[in-house]
Amino acid sequence: MSRVVIVGGGFAGLNAAKALGGRKGVDVLLLDRQNHHLFSPLLYQVAMAGLSPADIAAPIRSMLSEYGNIRVLLAEVSAVDPSRSVLHGDIGEVPYDYLLLCCGSTQSYFGHDEWKAYAPSLKTLEDATNIRAKVLLAFEEAERIVDKDERRKFLTFVIVGGGPTGVELAGAIGEMSRFTLARDFKSIDAKSARVLLIEAGPRILPSFSEEQAAQAVRDLEHLGVHVWTSSSVTSIDADGVAIGKERVHAGTVVWAAGVNASPLGKTLGADVDRQGRVVVEPDLSVKAHPNVFVAGDLALYTHQTGAPLPGTAPVAMQQGRHVGRTILRDLRGEPRQPFHFVDKGQMATIGRSRAITQIGGLKLSGFPAWLMWLAVHIYYLAGFKNRLLVVLQWAWSYVTFSRGARLIVGKGTRSSR
């Protein structure tokens, strides 16, 4: 009986586990520090009060409960010792025959960790509910404040980073203030909210074509979002951000700029890049340790195009599945196959009715792209029990322009009654 240990219950880990689930000759132990798998492409919707945490997350334990050969434990892993084939963590020493490390990435502040206190990033459900509380409380503060400059500060929202997450956050804040909140506030004009999307590079959405990025800029501006490119943030504090000599007073700053791979990768002793991603072989194993695999955001896979594959859900899902199948091949005595990513395209939404999608040679924008985005995300949410609820809630929000989940709960809240 081969013992497979999977660290991380994200897209890679879950798909590897499913590939191994119910198979003879393998015992799987999946470790994660959270009890839930997160459908992270929709995390910004939770941050923007469009969805509830339960709509995009499900307990890993119950997602895998049908498989008798898979055990799930809540655990924090601190290091890997590939020479002895053991893991170290808060549940002691864990031996393995095969290991899959897929514990993802964390936000990187490019060496300015002091910015984190003022500009939260969006990686976990907790981050999402905190950002939601921050954004909603900014409108509440503005409604209470009489001083015009202070009010303007609270109605200014800065998103740092023009990748898909930054674009989706900025679009959602723009839309929320224009359509959802506008009628709820009496003293302030919620529509006067100012949303800035700040990108250090020459344009936003560099993974899309120039035309599509330009279309996204126009769609964002339609929602009241100002896009500042070639603008590097030089400091962030409680009053806002500085871009060189220019200062923007803002009550809310959200960081969507860079990522670092999980520090666990470095404990393998293998080659890592500047972001901490582990260099993997064509079969996703680690050099000199054919029984250790890395997948998802933590892996640096360059064998297909020369450039690293992006840290997206489709890459993680396909890599996880590949590792699961590779282990089964090993057990059957068959040769390993190299991993090959099948690119099904990419998409980003702007507000609730526009998107840009790029699928092979087909590029769409506007409402047709949004419909495609919706269809794809409903399809991928299919693993979630509450898929029907998500669809209904979306449909409802879309028709009524209301936000069912517009609650302030958690850290951001004032003391409870």
Added chain:
Amino acid sequence: MSRVVIVGGGFAGLNAAKALGGRKGVDVLLLDRQNHHLFSPLLYQVAMAGLSPADIAAPIRSMLSEYGNIRVLLAEVSAVDPSRSVLHGDIGEVPYDYLLLCCGSTQSYFGHDEWKAYAPSLKTLEDATNIRAKVLLAFEEAERIVDKDERRKFLTFVIVGGGPTGVELAGAIGEMSRFTLARDFKSIDAKSARVLLIEAGPRILPSFSEEQAAQAVRDLEHLGVHVWTSSSVTSIDADGVAIGKERVHAGTVVWAAGVNASPLGKTLGADVDRQGRVVVEPDLSVKAHPNVFVAGDLALYTHQTGAPLPGTAPVAMQQGRHVGRTILRDLRGEPRQPFHFVDKGQMATIGRSRAITQIGGLKLSGFPAWLMWLAVHIYYLAGFKNRLLVVLQWAWSYVTFSRGARLIVGKGTRSSR
């Protein structure tokens, strides 16, 4: 133009505001320290992972946005000065012509505030998500632990207080471990969880008849809950509770025993009882201050039966509406009417398919009572946009015995990835 200030957006405040909404001659300002109204009778469902926070809460601001004469502000009120007709709070001094205080109650630990750290109570959404995290993490801990005694400790759940909240919590934990979690855990037998409901008085549910309370005890035992009556908790610490000389090792203790009225009531200078409830006149005003009203859990109303009315949602709703109408009568120069509570009965659920209800002379138990409970709660949730979702989620949970909302988020969580 009369300025009406309402402190608290619970059942009383919301119903008073609605009675005054759109009426000529009144300007309403509603203050709350939370941005949401909470359907508190279902709070235990959030704590037990059956519902999501958004299912039972809605932003006060949007619930009242249709009324042009109502303003809602997030504010913390610290004192009332009825001699000058002003409030003091974090938004400065607020003058009023009419005041309605309806800021509810907090949990009381009977002078043992040090117990709070080990035995959280259930009053807010944050409390609910924290208790949920605590209960779910206890099962996760038990799955990790090898030592038998430690494991037994984490699988022991103590609920202190045999009123409706305690009964509903105990029933839900019993049911969750028997039916929902049982198949998810591989090492532990989730069914072996031990749930104790501890009540100091001679029986649980004293507001119900003896027969109904006895039926509830049998229903609870069917779900694996042990009911200990005439048992006073003498200490609570990280290892569990003591009842006199007896010690119960428990990983989770929840406090549902007593309430104190909001401390704001005392600042009125009127008579208060031991729990801090404000003694009100037959029209719900405060003696010597006919323009100041108190309603809901904060009011001590004894004019109808001699005994105080209970601190329930129906009492708060009817009192709030009565205060709103009384203010309109004043403005029209009509005489005030005394408040009269129309008792429509009471109900408590035990698990997901049993309940006890008492409506006038009609007493029901078991499944018929549960159906009635369901119908009444769906009816009262009607003010919420997401009513359809709640019904669907319930129906889904009921059929599949799964828990869509079984997520650990917030304080209880380990550090996020």
